[in-house]
Amino acid sequence: MAWLWALIVGGIIGWLAGMLVGRDVPGGIIGNIVAGFVGAWLGSLLLGEWGPVVGGFYFVPALIGAIVLIAIVSLILGSMRRAR
Numbered sequence: 779m780a781w782l783w784a785l786i787v788g789g790i791i792g793w794l795a796g797m798l799v800g801r802d803v804p805g806g807i808i809g810n811i812v813a814g815f816v817g818a819w820l821g822s823l824l825l826g827e828w829g830p831v832v833g834g835f836y837f838v839p840a841l842i843g844a845i846v847l848i849a850i851v852s853l854i855l856g857s858m859r860r861a862r
Contacts, residue, residue: 780834787833788814795844801852817844 792810795817796803803809818835821843829838 783833784835785811787835788812788818790814791817791835791837791840791844792848795841795848798841799845799848799852801848803848804851804855813844813847814840817841817847819843820847 789807789810792803792813795813796810803813805812814835818840821839821841822836823843824846825839825842827836827839829836831837
């Protein structure tokens with residue numbers, strides 16, 4: 779049951795980060811979950827582990843990490859589209 783909660787919270791973190799950045803996460807709901815998980819990992823590397831824990835994620839660093847991830851992916855995909 780814990781893994782289901784982690785998937786839901788990861789999806790919410792990815793969705794919220796996409797809304798704050800103003801970009802869609804590639805891959806829809808799966809992309810949101812991946813952005814949430816990778817964002818949590820990236821955020822904990824950059825900012826450490828602090829803030830409220832929701833579904834096994836430190837929410838604030840995970841959200842900031844997901845925002846950074848989505849911004850980087852958006853820049854890369856945008857530059858690839860312009861290069862064509």
